[in-house]
Amino acid sequence: MPKIVFIEPGGQRRDVEAPLGITLMEVARQHAINGVVAQCGGACACATCHVYIDPARLADLPPPEDMEQGMLETAWEPQTNSRLSCQIHITPALAGLQVTVPARQA
Amino acid sequence: MPYQRPPLSKKYLSGDMAPDRLLFRHRSFYEEHRVELHLGVKAVRLDRTARRVTLADGRQLTYDGLLLCLGATSRRLTCPGAELAGIHYLRGIADVAPIRAGFKPNARVVIIGGGYIGLETAATCVHMGCHATVLEMADRVMNRVVAPAVSDYFAREHRAHRVDIRCDMRVVRLEGAGRVERVVCADGTSLAADMVIVGVGAVATTALASDAGLACDNGILVDEYCRTADPAIFAAGDCTNHPSLRYARRVRLESVDNAFEQGKTAALNLLGRQVTHDRVPWFWSDQFDNKLLIVGLAEGHDRQVLRGSPEARSFSVCYLKGRELLAVEAINHSKDYMAARKLIAERATLDPEKLADPALGLKEAV
Numbered sequence: 001m002p003k004i005v006f007i008e009p010g011g012q013r014r015d016v017e018a019p020l021g022i023t024l025m026e027v028a029r030q031h032a033i034n035g036v037v038a039q040c041g042g043a044c045a046c047a048t049c050h051v052y053i054d055p056a057r058l059a060d061l062p063p064p065e066d067m068e069q070g071m072l073e074t075a076w077e078p079q080t081n082s083r084l085s086c087q088i089h090i091t092p093a094l095a096g097l098q099v100t101v102p103a104r105q106a
Numbered sequence: 107m108p109y110q111r112p113p114l115s116k117k118y119l120s121g122d123m124a125p126d127r128l129l130f131r132h133r134s135f136y137e138e139h140r141v142e143l144h145l146g147v148k149a150v151r152l153d154r155t156a157r158r159v160t161l162a163d164g165r166q167l168t169y170d171g172l173l174l175c176l177g178a179t180s181r182r183l184t185c186p187g188a189e190l191a192g193i194h195y196l197r198g199i200a201d202v203a204p205i206r207a208g209f210k211p212n213a214r215v216v217i218i219g220g221g222y223i224g225l226e227t228a229a230t231c232v233h234m235g236c237h238a239t240v241l242e243m244a245d246r247v248m249n250r251v252v253a254p255a256v257s258d259y260f261a262r263e264h265r266a267h268r269v270d271i272r273c274d275m276r277v278v279r280l281e282g283a284g285r286v287e288r289v290v291c292a293d294g295t296s297l298a299a300d301m302v303i304v305g306v307g308a309v310a311t312t313a314l315a316s317d318a319g320l321a322c323d324n325g326i327l328v329d330e331y332c333r334t335a336d337p338a339i340f341a342a343g344d345c346t347n348h349p350s351l352r353y354a355r356r357v358r359l360e361s362v363d364n365a366f367e368q369g370k371t372a373a374l375n376l377l378g379r380q381v382t383h384d385r386v387p388w389f390w391s392d393q394f395d396n397k398l399l400i401v402g403l404a405e406g407h408d409r410q411v412l413r414g415s416p417e418a419r420s421f422s423v424c425y426l427k428g429r430e431l432l433a434v435e436a437i438n439h440s441k442d443y444m445a446a447r448k449l450i451a452e453r454a455t456l457d458p459e460k461l462a463d464p465a466l467g468l469k470e471a472v
Contacts, residue, residue: 032135039366041110045390045399070440074448
């Protein structure tokens with residue numbers, strides 16, 4: 001099972017196991033990671049599971065689709081490494097990925 | 107265990123989502139946070155003087171503060187035949203298995219009601235290899251929640267996927283020997299059915315509150331702090347009728363955002379804070395590969411502006427009162443939806459001419 005490192009708002013580091021086949025948002029929810037709200041439950045409809053991906057690892061992820069890109073533009077403080085965690089499926093390629101949770105959600 | 111409802115008419119209904127993925131949290135979360143769960147037992151009586159709730163199994167719980175999150179229940183059919191077997195409602199997780207069992211190849215499924223639940227379920231039915239007919243009482247689908255152009259778009263999408271959408275159809279009775287076999291409409295239409303799914307709205311669950319003397323009127327009446335007339339009792343979610351400060355009227359909302367946010371606000375206020383609940387409501391629906399995103403309440407507007415074209419399969423309808431943006435319906439257009447969430451909350455005023463130009467972003471029409 002790949003490990004994912006979440007940095008919660010406030011800087012707390014959480015190392016968690018991420019089962020294959022579910023999304024990064026679901027991993028965060030399973031481990032009650034602070035700041036990942038995920039209101040819509042993964043429908044790409046709320047932008048409350050916004051995270052920043054370690055820029056060095058962005059290439060390990062498939063790029064965002066148009067719907068996700070459109071959501072991110074008006075997310076809270078979007079950056080070039082912004083993603084919606086509900087749109088990222090856990091694969092072995094994500095082992096050790098560091099994910100930073102923004103101080104707020106939309 | 108507490109779970110999310112939206113997938114029940116979508117991926118969970120089709121079997122594309124495992125049950126454990128519906129859960130908000132694992133059991134250990136509640137234990138770690140010292141949340142005691144009493145599951146599968148109904149609260150049957152509320153005694154406000156003694157500050158005590160009685161459960162169906164006879165247990166009694168006393169409280170200093172009480173939060174009522176009673177939800178809503180499916181509106182039931184009342185016509186003759188409504189009690190036949192094979193007629194389903196879709197509200198909770200337990201409703202799903204009997205519907206799934208009816209998803210046999212070429213089964214004829216008649217869906218009563220062309221709202222979110224009816225249309226999402228119809229899309230899932232054809233995905234599962236069934237024939238789906240949707241009977242809508244109004245002259246167009248989703249007539250209470252979207253503009254005619256959006257209704258037309260979704261009706262076309264459904265028909266393209268071989269869903270038989272029939273509007274202006276009032277169901278007068280259901281027939282069958284023990285089990286439903288036919289759905290009969292006021293105009294004489296009789297449709298053969300192997301299964302009927304009813305999605306004709308929901309009613310706020312209020313009995314526990316109203317029996318205890320709390321005022322209810324299309325929901326438990328609460329103020330902007332989510333408080334009932336009893337200062338020890340709060341309510342949140344689908345069961346409440348609450349003031350919308352943004353729209354200057356009372357509303358009862360069936361939406362995930364309202365359930366989350368009103369719940370949080372009520373919790374804070376139970377703990378002694380003074381926080382108001384004042385959200386711009388938003389909703390979404392997934393039908394086939396289309397995502398309908400709605401923000402705001404489309405009431406009291408004097409103008410609608412169409413951005414983009416339905417033919418392009420990505421467009422939005424903006425509702426204005428004068429120049430103030432009240433609501434937006436965005437079809438496969440998350441940019442307009444997200445921009446509108448901000449603009450509506452800020453009470454932004456927009457230039458209708460610029461707004462009609464889809465090449466400009468919504469924010470550029472300010």
